[in-house]
Amino acid sequence: MRVLLVVGVVGGGVGRHVRQLAAELVGAGHVVVVACPRVVADRFDLDATGARVQPVEVGVGSPGALARTHARLQVLARGAQVVHAHGVRAGAAAALAVPRGGRSRGAPLVVTSHNGPPDGRPAALTYAALEAVVCRRADLVLGVSSDLVQRARRRGARAAGLAVVPSSVAAPATDAQREQAAQELRAELGVPAGAGVVLTAGRLARQKRVDVLLEAHRRLRTDRRLGAPPVLVVVGDGPLAGALREQAADVGGVVHFLGHRQDVPRLLAGADVVVSSADWEGQPLVLQEALAAGAPVVATEVGGTADLLAGAGVLVPPGSSADLADAVAGLLLDPASRADLARRARDRATRLPTGLDALEAALAAYRAVLPDPGTTSHGSAGVAESSTTDQDGAPMDLSAVHPTLRAAAQKVPRTDLESRAVRLLARAATAFVPGRRVAGVSRRTVRHDGLRLRVYTPSRPSGAGLLWIHGGGLVLGSAAMDDLHCGETARDTGVTVVSVDYRLAPRHPFPAAIDDCHTGWRWLRAQADGLGLDVARLAVGGQSAGGGLAASLVQRVVDEGDPVAAQWLFCPMLDDRTAADRDRDAADHLVWNNRSNLVGWSAYLGAGVGAESLPPYAAPARREDLAGMPPTWISTSDIELFFDEDVDYAHRLRAAGTDVTLEVVAGAPHGFESWAPRHPMALELLTTARSWLTDRLATGAP
Incomplete structure (x- = not known):
C-alpha cells in the first residue's frame, strides 16, 4: 500500500506516534511518504524510519508559502492510495489539497485528531474552522480519545472512530x-x-x-x-x-x-x-x-x-x-x-497497545476507506453510525421494542457487516476496547499456549468457576469488552470468572475459535487448585456468538468426559441454518440482522453455511443427540433473530433430559443487557441469571 502521512509542527507525543507508525508501515512492506516541515523531520529523525521524507511547511508560513504547500500536497497525494494526516491543521491542509468529488476524486483521506481545542478565543475559532473542513471532507476521522470521536461526529464527520496509540514504554518496573x-x-x-x-x-x-x-x-x-x-x-x-x-x-x-x-x-x-x-x-x-x-x-x-x-x-x-x-x-x-x-x-x-497493534488498526482504517475491489472511485468509509433506517432507507420498525428501550435502541450503532469497510473498522474498534474494573474484584491477564485469558477474582470467592466467551458474531470483539459483565458477575456471585480472547474469523476460521475456548477450559481445570476452585463446580457461559461457542464447547468436553456443572447462555448464536434462510433478511432485526449473521457464519464456516452436514462442534444446534448436557440457562427475546433457534435448542435439551431454564424477554433487541446494562429490564435479567448461576454452582448443588 502507498501511504502519504501529512504532519504539521507537532509536540513530542504526536511526533513519536507518527514516527512509530511510519517505521511500522515501512517494516511491513508498505511504501510511505511523510510530508512535514523539515524541523519536524529532524526533531523526530523521520528519515531513519525508512519512509521518504518530503519537506513541506504544513500549516505554517505566509499566504504564498501556504499556496506552495497546497500545490506540493496535491502532487504527493496523486501517488498515494491513502492519505493519513495527523492533527486538524494538517488534516485541513490535506483535505483542501486532495480532490473530494467528481471524476477527479483523489485518494481517500484519514485524519487523526490528537488534541482538543486550544485556549483563547482566536485560537479556538481557528481550530473550529479547521475542524469543520476536516469533518466535512475526510473519509474517516480518528480521535485519540472518546470525547474527540464524539466531537467529530457532532460536527458531521461521515465516519469516526477511536485511534489506537501505541505505547513505547519499557517493561513494567519491579x-x-x-x-x-x-x-x-x-x-x-x-x-x-x-x-x-x-x-x-x-x-x-x-x-x-x-x-x-x-x-x-x-x-x-x-x-x-x-x-x-x-x-x-x-x-x-x-x-x-x-x-x-x-x-x-x-x-x-x-x-x-x-x-x-x-x-x-x-x-x-x-x-x-x-x-x-x-x-x-x-x-x-x-x-x-x-x-x-x-x-x-x-x-x-x-x-x-x-x-x-x-x-x-x-x-x-x-x-x-x-x-x-x-x-x-x-x-x-x-x-x-x-x-x-x-x-x-x-x-x-502490559495491556497497552503495541506498535504492531497500532499498525493493524491503521491498516484496518485504510482498508475501510479504500474502494472495494472492482470499484473505480474512492467511496466514503461507509461506517454505519446510529441510525433509524435500514439499508434500503425504509424506517426501522421500533413498535415491537419495549417502550422504555426504544430510545436506547435507536442509539445503538448499526453493525452492517455486509460492508467490508464496516467489518474492518468495527473489528479494529472492538479489538482495542479499554478495560473496566469493578470494585471488589481483581483482574489479571494470563497468557497460556498463545492464548490470552482475563481472570476475575472476587474478594470473597465461593470456590466455583466460570469460563466466559465474548460475543461479536465470530468476527469481532475481545474479552475486554465484557469486563463489566465479568467483574460484576464475579462480585455478585463469588464465582471466579475466566474470559477467553479467542481468535476471530475470517483470518482464523473453524475450528480456531472453539479450539481456543477448549484451551481456556483445559487451563481453568488445570489451574483449579491454584485458583482455589472445585473442578466439580465449573461452568461455561457466553453471549451471542460466545453463547454458541459455549454450547459447542460444552458438547465437546462432555464427549471427552469432563464434568460441566452448568451452561449459561445469553441470546446464543446456535444455528448456521438461520443465516442460510434468506427469507429472514426482510425482518431487518435490530442490532444484529440476518445479513450480518450470514457474514459471521460464512467467515467462520466458509461455504459450509446451511450445508446438509457440518463437522462436530461447528454449530451446536446441528447436534442431534443432546443427552448428558449439564443444567442450562438460556435467555432470548421474542423480537430478536435468534429467538426460534434458542427456543428450539432449549426444548430439545429439555426433551433429552436436561434441566433447562428459558428466559424470554419481551421487546428486547439482541444483546440489550450489554448495551443498556443499567436499564431495569437488563438489571432484572442479570439478577435472575446470576441467582441461577449461584444456585447451580453452590456446594452440594444437584
Missing part, C-alpha cells in the same frame, strides 16, 4: 527497581524521612494546569494528618515555567523544578504519587510511563485519561485543587492503596 528509584530520588532532592514525594511531568503550559497542582500542594503542606509535609517535584519545561516558579514561592513548602530530564521513567518510579492535573489529555506518554513505572496515579478525568488508566488510578474532576489534594492525601495516608494501585498500574501497562 518492586526492587521502584525501591531503588525512590532511594535515588530522595537522595538527589534531600527529601526528609516520612515526607511523601508527589511528582508531575510534562510541558509547562496552561493545558497541564500545574497551577492547580500548586494550589493543591498549598493544602497538602498544611494537612496535619500527613505529619511531614510532602515534597512536590515538577519535571519539564515550557512557557509557564517562570510564572509557576513564582506561584510556588507564594504557595510555600518544598517544590523542586527539575526542568527537562532524560530519566523521566526513573523519576516516576521513585515517586509516591504521580499527578496529572491537566484540563485535557489524549493518551499521554507520561501516564503510560507512570503505569509501567508502577506509580500510583491521581489524574483529572478528562479526554482519554480514564480510558488509558482503565481503573489503574484515582480520577478527580478537573480544575479542583481541593479534590486533587484530598485524593493525593488519601494515597499518602494509605500504603495499602498505593500498593494496590502500583499492582494495577503494572498490569495495565
